[in-house]
Amino acid sequence: MTTLIYLAALAYFHLPVSQAYQGSNTSILCSADNRQIVDNTTDYWPYQLYKSTNATPPYMGITTSGEPLAEGVIFLGQNYRPGTHAIKQQGAMIMTDTSDLVWSGPSSSDVTVSDFKQMTLNGEQVILYWSSVGDQPTEGIGYGQVHILDSTYREIYTICPDLGLTLLPGASSPCSADLHEHYITESNTLLVTAFNLTQADLTSIGGTTDEWVLDALAAEVDLETGAILFTWSALEHVAVNNTQQSMPSSGTSQSVPLDLYHMNSIQSYGEYYLINCRHTFSTYMVDRAGEIMWSLQGQTGGDFGSLPTNGTFSWQHHTRMINESSTTALYSCFDNGNSNPSKNVTSYGVSLRLTLPPNPSNPPELVTSLWDVNEQVYSWAEGSLSQLDNGNYFMGYGIRPIMKEYGPNPTVEGNVRWTAQFADLNSGHSYRAFKTNWHATPYTQPTLIVSQSAVPDSLSNCTGSSSSSFLIGYVSWNGATDVTSYVVYGGASEANLEEIGTFPKQGFETVFAIPSNVKAVQIGAIENNGTSVVQRSAVVTI
Numbered sequence: 070m071t072t073l074i075y076l077a078a079l080a081y082f083h084l085p086v087s088q089a090y091q092g093s094n095t096s097i098l099c100s101a102d103n104r105q106i107v108d109n110t111t112d113y114w115p116y117q118l119y120k121s122t123n124a125t126p127p128y129m130g131i132t133t134s135g136e137p138l139a140e141g142v143i144f145l146g147q148n149y150r151p152g153t154h155a156i157k158q159q160g161a162m163i164m165t166d167t168s169d170l171v172w173s174g175p176s177s178s179d180v181t182v183s184d185f186k187q188m189t190l191n192g193e194q195v196i197l198y199w200s201s202v203g204d205q206p207t208e209g210i211g212y213g214q215v216h217i218l219d220s221t222y223r224e225i226y227t228i229c230p231d232l233g234l235t236l237l238p239g240a241s242s243p244c245s246a247d248l249h250e251h252y253i254t255e256s257n258t259l260l261v262t263a264f265n266l267t268q269a270d271l272t273s274i275g276g277t278t279d280e281w282v283l284d285a286l287a288a289e290v291d292l293e294t295g296a297i298l299f300t301w302s303a304l305e306h307v308a309v310n311n312t313q314q315s316m317p318s319s320g321t322s323q324s325v326p327l328d329l330y331h332m333n334s335i336q337s338y339g340e341y342y343l344i345n346c347r348h349t350f351s352t353y354m355v356d357r358a359g360e361i362m363w364s365l366q367g368q369t370g371g372d373f374g375s376l377p378t379n380g381t382f383s384w385q386h387h388t389r390m391i392n393e394s395s396t397t398a399l400y401s402c403f404d405n406g407n408s409n410p411s412k413n414v415t416s417y418g419v420s421l422r423l424t425l426p427p428n429p430s431n432p433p434e435l436v437t438s439l440w441d442v443n444e445q446v447y448s449w450a451e452g453s454l455s456q457l458d459n460g461n462y463f464m465g466y467g468i469r470p471i472m473k474e475y476g477p478n479p480t481v482e483g484n485v486r487w488t489a490q491f492a493d494l495n496s497g498h499s500y501r502a503f504k505t506n507w508h509a510t511p512y513t514q515p516t517l518i519v520s521q522s523a524v525p526d527s528l529s530n531c532t533g534s535s536s537s538s539f540l541i542g543y544v545s546w547n548g549a550t551d552v553t554s555y556v557v558y559g560g561a562s563e564a565n566l567e568e569i570g571t572f573p574k575q576g577f578e579t580v581f582a583i584p585s586n587v588k589a590v591q592i593g594a595i596e597n598n599g600t601s602v603v604q605r606s607a608v609v610t611i
């Protein structure tokens with residue numbers, strides 16, 4: 070196999086001076102995007118390499134229609150699955166819709182992450198994700214903790230709730246939060262899902278009076294004290310014969326319990342909880358006393374009456390409800406339509422307008438049935454659907470490492486504007502995927518590397534023939550979203566630094582050239598074409 074690493078040759082040859090920092094005596098330095106793409110292995114999907122960090126984000130395969138996309142950056146919680154062209158780096162990651170890295174979160178091959186997204190806490194934008202803690206059970210449920218970070222990437226809460234669960238055999242963890250849902254409510258509490266191993270009477274579905282089952286729990290946690298404010302057990306409130314799972318012919322056991330409900334999303338809705346159980350094809354509105362106020366069943370409509378053509382769903386994920394008026398709400402879900410990896414069933418982004426309270430004579434109306442006629446994706450687990458600020462829709466295909474942004478016209482045919490793939494179909498996944506308008510200024514310093522190596526090809530057109538008289542710098546600032554340029558300070562020593570020039574930020578890592586007569590270098594970051602340096606790197610001495 071041929072070695073194929075190449076520089077993304079995105080050098081500016083005629084640097085736009087108007088874009089640059091207007092310092093008192095500023096010259097524009099040669100700079101270029103330094104992303105390198107490694108696509109010479111069958112083990113890994115093409116990934117990106119840098120000099121200033123060991124992050125290895127995927128180089129996503131992207132197609133676009135050219136129509137407008139929503140503003141925002143993409144949140145992925147990537148996990149490895151064995152296969153060819155697998156994801157290289159497991160963990161939470163923020164990327165642009167042109168496959169540029171924005172933030173590489175903590176990464177370990179022993180820890181899985183899930184449900185990485187942006188939410189609001191105490192009126193401030195925060196990001197959160199789940200990570201596994203301890204020995205995990207089989208794929209599909211988890212025991213772990215929730216990390217909440219502010220817009221400087223400081224971890225302000227780490228929540229490891231103890232609900233008193235019976236864990237699956239072989240698993241061990243002090244933390245009860247399952248991987249599926251982590252939702253900050255309007256009252257600044259956290260909703261999480263959890264799975265409890267217990268026994269139940271399954272005679273109504275052909276079992277015995279004491280079969281092993283997984284109960285699904287919703288819990289509300291106080292962020293300050295860790296106190297459990299509310300728990301809701303599906304087994305206590307939903308008759309077991311609502312499950313779409315069948316009794317295994319070999320019976321149940323502690324190691325192979327029947328996953329009756331498989332709760333995978335919860336949100337607060339006013340003072341209520343919207344709780345989705347994938348294995349009953351149903352979403353429940355639950356009051357604070359735990360009573361089910363109504364249910365929406367994906368095939369029968371439940372309390373709502375018959376569902377519209379193309380508005381049915383099954384094995385669904387990421388159910389959300391947006392209040393529209395005192396009598397209507399927009400309901401949405403990622404409709405897997407399938408839980409069997411060997412079957413090809415197209416996944417849809419379904420949204421319905423519900424009339425409340427439910428009344429079968431006024432049944433739900435179809436709002437979207439999103440799918441790509443040119444590339445049907447068969448997702449048998451995970452997935453998400455959200456509407457974006459400009460009216461577009463963003464779908465993460467879960468167990469399939471594919472994301473699509475659809476236009477605002479909710480035609481049955483789709484209207485796909487953007488598709489990205491970040492691994493072979495079986496070799497990586499992100500439980501959910503989101504696109505949001507995240508703005509962050511990290512508390513950490515930008516990372517600067519300075520080397521005496523030869524001028525790279527990407528800069529040679531700019532530096533000209535006297536390339537031996539340059540030092541080459543590499544700068545990145547993990548997580549920064551608003552940097553537009555960097556100022557360079559240089560001097561004979563750390564004590565004698567003065568501004569020697571500026572250059573536009575170009576990609577996650579910018580490579581730049583400076584005159585080689587300096588012995589100490591530092592850079593400062595400028596945000597939003599402003600005039601003040603918001604953070605400096607450490608000083609590098611040569």
Ligand SMILES: *[C@@H]1O[C@H](CO)[C@@H](O)[C@H](O)[C@H]1NC(C)=O
Pocket residue numbers: 070071072073074107109110
């Ligand atoms: C891919 O390229 C890199 C960088 O040149 C090299 O170190 C590596 O050995 C190559 N891998 C294969 C499988 O060819």
Ligand SMILES: *[C@@H]1O[C@H](CO)[C@@H](O)[C@H](O)[C@H]1NC(C)=O
Pocket residue numbers: 093094567568569
């Ligand atoms: C840049 O300007 C400052 C004062 O504004 C001055 O002290 C410094 O010597 C100048 N540096 C260069 C390289 O001209």
Ligand SMILES: *[C@@H]1O[C@H](CO)[C@@H](O)[C@H](O)[C@H]1NC(C)=O
Pocket residue numbers: 232233234235265266267268286302
């Ligand atoms: C979990 O199930 C066990 C029985 O296996 C039961 O004793 C315990 O109360 C349950 N925990 C919760 C939080 O429901």
Ligand SMILES: *[C@@H]1O[C@H](CO)[C@@H](O)[C@H](O)[C@H]1NC(C)=O
Pocket residue numbers: 273308310311
């Ligand atoms: C479940 O069983 C009850 C009787 O215990 C019955 O009334 C109900 O119709 C059954 N529901 C389903 C979905 O089969």
Ligand SMILES: *[C@@H]1O[C@H](CO)[C@@H](O)[C@H](O)[C@H]1NC(C)=O
Pocket residue numbers: 378379481
């Ligand atoms: C429902 O969706 C199918 C494709 O899955 C499409 O062929 C059909 O036209 C749609 N029906 C309606 C009534 O829109």
Ligand SMILES: *[C@@H]1O[C@H](CO)[C@@H](O)[C@H](O)[C@H]1NC(C)=O
Pocket residue numbers: 338339340392393394395
């Ligand atoms: C939904 O919005 C209406 C006003 O449009 C309000 O009266 C109602 O309380 C809201 N419902 C919830 C659950 O927030």
Ligand SMILES: *[C@@H]1O[C@H](CO)[C@@H](O)[C@H](O)[C@H]1NC(C)=O
Pocket residue numbers: 411412413447
């Ligand atoms: C399912 O689709 C994949 C491509 O996505 C294809 O390789 C496979 O043969 C299909 N399987 C069936 C049973 O149609």
Ligand SMILES: *[C@@H]1O[C@H](CO)[C@@H](O)[C@H](O)[C@H]1NC(C)=O
Pocket residue numbers: 078080526527528530
């Ligand atoms: C440098 O410029 C030449 C001629 O304009 C061009 O052919 C070459 O591709 C450029 N090199 C790089 C690395 O962009």
Ligand SMILES: *[C@@H]1O[C@H](CO)[C@@H](O)[C@H](O)[C@H]1NC(C)=O
Pocket residue numbers: 087088553597598
């Ligand atoms: C910075 O200025 C450039 C050039 O005028 C413009 O394209 C870009 O949108 C500006 N960026 C911000 C964040 O204001």
